[in-house]
Amino acid sequence: MTDKAEAYRILVVDDEPDVEPLVLQRMRRSIRSGQYQFVFAQNGVEALQKLEQDTDIDMVLSDINMPQMDGLSLLERIPEVAPDTRSVIISAYGDMKNIRSAMNRGAFDFVTKPLDFDDLRVTIERTLNNLAAWREAESSRVRLAAIENELDVASKMQQSxxxxxxxxxxxxxxxxxxxxxxxxxxxxxxxxxxxxxxxxxxxxxxxxxxxxxxxxxxxxxxxxxxxxxxxxxxxxxxxxxxxxxxxxxxxxxxxxxxxxxxxxxxxxxxxxxxxxxxxxxxxxxxxxxxxxxxxxxxxxxxxxxxxxxxxxxxxxxxxxxxxxxxxxxxxxxxxxxxxxxxxxxxxxxxxxxxxxxxxxxxxxxxxxxxxxxxxxxxxxxxxxxx
Amino acid sequence: MPIEVNRDSGTLIIQTEERVDSANAQTFYQELESAIDSEDRAVVMDMERLSYISSAGLRVILQTARKLQQQNAKFAICSLTGTVREVFEISGFDRVIDIHSSQAEAVAAVNG
CATH class of the missing domain: 3.60.40.10 (PPM-type phosphatase domain)
Known part of the structure; x- marks a missing residue:
């Protein structure tokens, strides 16, 4: 379901300087094949600026603890700036308190530190599948508001x-x-x-x-x-x-x-x-x-x-x-x-x-x-x- | 999903019929809504004629139980047949809903 004519654009928000080269290195195959493109921001403020300028961003992958604006505050602002995106949070291992807060603020999923790239790939895939299902549902909702359609949305969410x-x-x-x-x-x-x-x-x-x-x-x-x-x-x-x-x-x-x-x-x-x-x-x-x-x-x-x-x-x-x-x-x-x-x-x-x-x-x-x-x-x- | 409703000296007795699955759970809910009066204080649901209940049906039972609790009414179910009994046991709902083997016992319990 993640087939899309253009590459999916993923905004990675983290204040650690190692993250950008690491993501580019570990995800290089998906980048080279044209499946994903990555853009980076160092904190929530910069992330919001990027989201305003770059309306093609599909997904946000954000750390929680960052200077200026943290990941949880960023999550609250995303729906105003970029409603047609999905967010995934990067949390400390087993940090249910922050994970729960992130979910309440609309995060779709989370991954834990240190980043496991196999898990990250699966998570990105699932997140984008969910986004694709919603986009399709959204466009068909405009066409017909039937119960069948609602069940179709639910079914796609379930599969994703x-x-x-x-x-x-x-x-x-x-x-x-x-x-x-x-x-x-x-x-x-x-x-x-x-x-x-x-x-x-x-x-x-x-x-x-x-x-x-x-x-x-x-x-x-x-x-x-x-x-x-x-x-x-x-x-x-x-x-x-x-x-x-x-x-x-x-x-x-x-x-x-x-x-x-x-x-x-x-x-x-x-x-x-x-x-x-x-x-x-x-x-x-x-x-x-x-x-x-x-x-x-x-x-x-x-x-x-x-x-x-x-x-x-x-x-x-x-x-x-x-x-x-x-x-x-x-x-x-x-x-x-x-x-x-x-x-x-x-x-x-x-x-x-x-x-x-x-x-x-x-x-x-x-x-x-x-x-x-x-x-x-x-x-x-x-x-x-x- | 037709239900049969009787009032017997202050107790509302609801007979459930055949099956409750995801297709008719909403109708079941609406029928119960209109059958139960806000003045009711003792309600028994007799499941003798119910042969199947899905999780959507269980949810309706729970919603009914909560609604009755809010209006300070006592609620019990009775006469569960094989499969329906199993569904209540597997899901653990026999621990949150008052279940009796006969209608007479259930009526006594909600009037106790």
Whole structure:
């Protein structure tokens, strides 16, 4: 979706002199291929001047602490000067307070210091995809103000936040996919690279549909990412996200989340559950089990909700299959539900790799549903231990 | 999504029908809005005839529960069937909503 006739222009705002040569060096391929152009400013005041003069800027990547005008004040001014842009903030590792402030001031996403350029590339891609979806929606909104269109916007926002790259290492691999329902649901999943080689896996389902649900989904996803890279315990991560979502949630929206952290060094999978379906583990011998339940309610509705966490030790060849209720509650023409039994019945032998496992789930649901309409998003995310 | 509404000696009893999914959740919400009077102090939702509820439907139940709490009314649901019960259990909503196995129990609870 980031195809655009001209290069996307990205304004980088940072007072550290090393940043400009570093960005130009590390992003040189994207610059040379004409995908991105970078412009630089040393502080918020200079950034605003650049935005006023250069109306082709699509995205702002800004540090928080800077002389004259800091990143948070800059964020507040951007909508007046350049409403058709997206902003990404650069924050200290795990600095939830500033991240939260930045989100409240309209930041789309954030990256942490020291800059990880692989992560930055993915973040830029997602941000620009989101911008492209909004621009398209904005132009079609002018053409027709139909409900279908609103659902289309929400659906594009949903697609734009899904990971497009899946990690594969000597120790594990991950793959995920989502098929949206025509009437937009609110499923999403995310993958986070954490400290000490650990990986965070999240799968979630937001209640409701349309743009308000899509916005709630964006907030959930960003808060989850922020808490995940700041806190190690999945239980505390869900607790923090719940507290943040609970504030200002008069619309009573909620999100069910299963969040797990896998440590390849110990093969330990630690997880907490906020009212979501429990994952299935397929073992190397083809047998499978449902992960033990832990206490926790869907996020956003219970003030001070607490989330129990639990750990299991995986064996080489284990595949952990996370999914949403779009899988188990898919119905066929006879209005029967797909159910847990059929889900577990898919795995009679160990899947070769993650992609095979995920595709097997989608194929089984699609065969079962036949001509019956799909009411909810169908999402599946798998982790395979090597 | 038709609902059936009865008032029985001060308790509003709402029967929910068939399924509540994202397609009819908004209609469900509007029907509940017009069924519930601001003077109501005891409300029971009987789900015996409800075979499926999606997350959009759960949200309507929560909105209703919050609205009733604001008008100082007591609210309980009852007679959940297999799948609907599972949805309430998995989502953890059985911890924030008062659930009873029969309508008589629920009526007693909201009048207690």
């Amino acid at each position: 936040i899904l990971p497009t790259e899946f990690p594969t290492t000597d120790n594990f691999e991950v793959f995920g996919n989502m098929t949206p329902a025509r009437e937009v649901g609110g499923d999403f999943f995310d993958i986070f690279n954490l400290e000490n080689g650990c990986i965070g896996l999240a799968i979630a389902d937001v209640s409701g549909k349309g743009v308000p649900a899509a916005l709630f989904m964006m907030a959930s996803r960003t808060l989850l990412k922020g808490s995940a890279i700041g806190l190690n315990d999945p239980g505390r991560v869900l607790q923090e996200v719940n507290d943040l979502l609970y504030d200002d949630n008069d619309a009573m929206m909620f999100v069910t989340v299963l969040y797990a952290v896998y440590d390849p060094a110990t093969r330990e999978l630690t997880y907490a559950n906020g009212g979501h379906n429990l994952p299935v583990i397929v073992h190397a011998d083809g047998s499978n089990t449902v992960m033990p339940s832990t206490n926790g309610i869907a996020l956003g509705i219970l003030d001070g909700g607490e989330y129990e966490q639990s750990s299991i030790t995986c064996a080489p060849g284990d595949t952990v299959v996370l999914y949403t209720d779009g899988v188990t509650e898919a119905i066929n023409v006879g209005e029967e539900e797909f159910g847990m039994e059929r889900l577990q019945g898919i795995f009679t032998s160990a899947p070769g790799d993650c992609r095979t496992a995920v595709e097997a789930v989608f194929d089984a649901v699609s065969d079962f549903a036949g001509e019956a309409p799909q009411f909810d998003d169908i999402t599946c995310l798998a982790l395979r231990v090597k």
